Structures are given as structure tokens and as C-alpha cells.
Amino acid sequence: MEREKLLELISQMTLEEKVGMCSGADFWHLKGVERLGIPSVMVTDGPHGLRKQAEAGDHLGINESEKAVCFPAGCATASSFDRELIRKQGETIGQECQAMDVSTILGPAMNIKRSPLCGRNFEYYSEDPLVSSELAAALIEGVQSKNVGTSAKHFVANNQEKRRMTSSSDMDERTLREIYLTSFEGAIKKAKPWTVMNSYNRVNGEFVGDSHELLTGVLRDEWGFDGYVVSDWGAVNDRVTALKAGLDLEMPHGSDENDQMIVDAVRNGTLDESVVDTTCERILNIIFKYTENRDETAVFDYEKDHETAAEVEAGCMVLLKNDNNILPLDASKKIAFIGKYAKSPRYQGGGSSHINSWKVESALEAVEGLADVTFAAGYDDVKDEIDEKLQEEAVKTAQEADVAVLFIGLPDSFESEGYDRKHLNLPNCQNELVRKVLEVQKNVVVVLHNGSPVVMPWMNEVSGILETYLGGEAVGKATVNILFGKENPSGHLAETFPLKLSDTPCYLTYGKGFDHADYQEGVFTGYRYYTSKEMKTAFPFGHGLSYTTFEYNDLTVNKSEMNDTDQLTVSVKVKNTGNMKGKAVVQLYVSAPVTELVRPVRELRAFDKVELDVGEEKTVTFELNDRAFAYWNTLIHDWYVEDGTYKVMIGENADDMVLETEVLVHSTKKLPKTYSLNTCLGELMTDPDAQVVMGPFMQGMAQNQGAVEMAEAQENDESGVVNQEMMAAMMEGMPLRQLLSFVPGIKREMLEQMVEALNNNVKNN
């Protein structure tokens, strides 16, 4: 609706009606105003399919919802590194929303995976903000192309389930910017979600829903967000503060008390009515954006969408290990499928994203007609107890086959929204099953079903490992297609698989602290930590094998020197050198020059996925801007590029760089500087601004008798006790004022004049 008309409509609304728009009608609907033709629209979870509850509503996935197609969860889709594929998933979900008359789907969920222990990691994308924000953007674009809204959630720093409704995520400004906000920033600027959902938690003590700085300063003023902010279900602390901060819509409808508080605040003059008007306009704008573009003809094509779910999942699975090319399987061999998940896979997580799946296709069903496989359940995932009978039967079945494929993973109770994991272990009964099978069968492939990393004590003994994550209702079909080589695996890990829990970056602090989470690891999340510390991992970020091989060549940059305001074009050739068509994930990392600043050894700055026929070569091009080199500078509260030589690299994964080139980047931003008697000589020596001013002063000082004598003594000293280099190193950390103590004849006044001149010089620049 045109703005003028919208404003006209708002002018006809009573204060109570306007305030009414700022909270839901019930669990899933916004209010309408019948007399003015404002419709009541529905919003629904999300993110990887529809959870449309016709009857009783809840946010924990308890009450049944209408049948829908369950797509792969965020943990899987992130591994695709495939914007096009995820966009397609989004388009399909958008179409389903139109068919079910859902105005906005509550997702994508795009919080950073700070620790693999977070119970909700299965819904989130990555430990890396670029991957997270790029894939979320693709999903948003896909859904919204069908004129249905999305809700980028949970803004921001909701990285644990423990006390998620009150806990404060405490971190420094740089960490918040570089990691946690960046995860949202790209998607919000690029894909413009219709809505953003504020998280339950606090950041540095303040509830996100109360934070004007985050909801208005960052989100709207800096990033240009123009939709409405909706509270996570029940994430409103103080309604009037929240409204002023920029939290537009309170969901779900609770009591009317919060609405009344807003009305009272306007009436008693503590809240300007224009705030309510603006909020109302934002909400109405989105409502009409949906209703005016409603597609009444849209149908929910379950069968077709199920196929799309299978296609997406096949592009997500990560082949972690494939010794002696045990995969793809030869269908003429005797193959045993072992494990309950071959028959009833774990394919989605628990909580608000839980979908009442239309149908679930297991690997056992999908393999029918393709190969004769034997099956044994091997374990029951309800209790973590060894069932001797099931185990014995499974070992026998494995022994009689040429290859045993073990379908294992995490049971529902091991990871869910609402609580965090306590460890990274698989159920003991499953690990024991792998061990027993290995005793009788040397050809073992493990197929994992889990929403977050697990430790694998048998990792070195099995020949193949295929990570399916939580692959959606068509996971069986996608798995079989990959196992038998009908499709080529192309997923790469969007998170590190550590060797053990105590290796993880926030091991010492995660889950500790009563109502405070201390983000002590700072910007060193995920691979930024492991690579900087040169630690071994089970599988690094970015790792993923294929049935073919790729070779990278000719990494070029279009300039070897540039300003931070310039754009850098990087290109690299990638060739399929194997025997099967496949997709490569080209990963570009940047290393900053080594300076005083603490920075990760390398960071992913661009990626692309390309399909290549056998023997085919393509050139992949990336455009890098200042953000590829910048860090968040807390003096200027802005992105800043340090002067220096940056390495631009292509990596197979975060550990393994295969090509490297360099670019010299000059900063065009000036950092504020002040000098004092405590400014150190080392700093002044390398500071071009200071050099200009200090020259004459230093000359003057050098001429005084005491300094001359000192210099002579040093020159004539043959003892070698203090040589030139040592002297320079000692001077490095010496504040100006120390010259008073060590250089005879130097006066405080001289130094003070110099400091004044230094400060005047930078002020005038």
C-alpha cells in the first residue's frame, strides 16, 4: 500500500486500535481492524518447513500442526554452501506459505554456533558469520520472492539454550560486531527480510528487546532495516521501553496489560504518540505487502516438494571420510544396512521448528529396487542401553555382507531447543555397535544423523563417514543417492568437528555463570580459534570430499596495491580432474598482516559453489571490498583496515591453503591520536605524523651537552653489553617522560612543548 494511503488509514485509527496492532491476536495471528478493512494475518514457524497450528498453539512443538514437508535443517543446509539451492528451498517454502495462507515464516534462525553444545545448533547455520549470513540471505530471498515474509531470528547473540530467556551474553564491542552482528548484517542489508525477531537474552546486561542501540541504532539506522521487529515468543521485558527501542510487535498475545501500559504512557505524556504511529505503519506495511500480493491459486504440492527436500539434502551431505574409495557402493555387492536410523531416520530437531511431516522416506525404503540390502536395527535409541539381542543380530548381518553401512546418530533427547547438550558423545550403545561390527567386518561406512558435531572414537578404523545432519523427511532418498553414486557429494562443513569437547574455544566458560555468559574467547569462534592455535581437529571447517577431484590454479588479483576504498577482483581457476561430474566449494580466506592487533590467522571472506563436468575448468571471480580486510575498531566505532600486506588464499578447508597471493592495502581512514608524556618512543619512531614534528625537537635535544656525552659513550663502548639493537629495543617501550631521568640536560618544558606540537599537528591534519 502506498505510504500516503497507509498514513491516511492510521489517521483514522483510535489510539487503542493502533496500540492493538502492536501485539498479537492470539498465538499465531496479528490483529486486524474490521471496520477499516485491516485483515488479521498469520505467522508460523519455521524455519525449515511449516508448523501451522490450526488448534492449540505452543512454541515448543508440542501440539500437532498441519501436515507439511520437512526440509533439511539449518545445520545441513549451511553445509551446501550453495546459495542457489537454498534459494530454491526458500521459494518452495514461500509457495507453501501462500497455499496455507501464512503471511510470514519465522526464520531463518541464524545465530552463531559458539559452542557445539548449544541445544539449538541444529537450526543454526554456522560458526562463521559470512556463511551464516549468505545462506540466510538466500533463504530469505527465496521465500520473499513469493510475496511472503521471513523473520531473521534470533537477533542477537542467542547462542545457548541455558537460561536463554534471561541470560546476558557479555562480550566486547569488537566481538559483537565481527562475529555476532555480522551474522545478521549481510542478510539484512542484502535480502531485506520483512521482519526481524529479537532474541530473549540480554547483551551486556540489557535485554535485546529493550535495546535502542541494537534495534534502532544498528538494525535500522546503520543497516537500513525497514520491516517490523517482532519479539520472540514472550521476549518482552518492559513494553514501553521496548516500543521506544524499536520492538514493534509483541508476540504472542498475552494479557492486555502491556497494551494498556502503552496507552497509559501516551496519555500521561511519557510516550510520544508518533512512536505508536510509526510502529503501526511498519506493521501495516508488511500486512498489506502480503495481502495485496496474495496468490490464491498457490497449491501445496507435497510430492514435488518432497522431491525438492531430497534434492536439497543431497547437496548438503558432507562426505567426511572415504578411504580406498569405499563409496560409492557397488550395488552388485552384498550390502548390509545396520542401525535403526536406516529404517526410521532422525531427520529433524525438537522444539518450535518441529514439523508434522507429510511422509518420511527412509534409506531402506529408498534403496528398494536399486540394490538388495539386508537390515538389522542394532540398537534402540529410546534408552542408551545395549540391547544384546539387537546387537548380536546386527553383528551377524554385518559379518555376512561385503560392506556394512551403519546408520547412527543423536537421539532426540540428546539435542533440542530448550536445553543444551552436556557432551559431544554418541550414545554408548551405538559406539559399541560400531566397535563390534568392526571386529567382524573391515568394510564399514558410517552414516551420521545429528544436528551438531559428535566425537567419533572409531573414526580412524571405519573406511567411510557420511554426515547427513538432520536432513529432512527425504533424507533416506538423498542418502541412498549419495551412497550409490547417483549423486556426487558436495557438502562442506560449516562448523569444525573437534577431537574432544575440551578443545572447543569456549570450553572453559560455556554454560558457566548463573545468568551471564562470558564470551572470553572473543572473536576466536570456531576455526578462527583452532587455526590460530594450530590445533588438530577431527574435521576442519570447510572440509568435504567428493567422488571426483578438483584442482585450483592461477589465483590472480587485479591489483597488487590498493586503497581500502577500492574493490579487489580475485579470480581462480578450478578444474574437475576426476571421473565424475561434481560441485566444488571454492573458499577464499584472507590473512591480515601481523601487527600489534590480535586477529585470527585467517578468515573466510568469500565462497562459491561451482558445478564442473569431467575435465571442465571454470574461472571463479570474487569482488572483495574493505570488509574483507577490516576489523572493528573501537576508537572510531567503525570498520578499519590496517595498512599492510594481506594474504589472499584459496583453501580446501580452513586448515589447508592451496594457493596464495598478496595485496598491499592502504588505509584511507585516520584514527584519532593523542600524545602525552606517556607516549612511548617506539610508537613515535614508526608514526609518520610524529616524525614530521619530532625532527626539529630531536635535533635540539641531541645538541644538549648531556645527550652528546651519552651518544659518544655509546659509540665508544666496545664491551658489547648494550649494542645498538638492544638499545633500540629498550627504547621501544620507553615513555617520553623517562628521557627526563635518563638523558641529562633534558627539560620537562621541552618535552611538553613537543607533545603540544604533536597534538596540534594531528588536530590540524
Ligand code: BGC
Ligand atoms: C522460539 C522461536 C519460535 C517461537 C514461536 C520461541 O520459543 O525461540 O524460534 O519462532 O518460539 O514458536
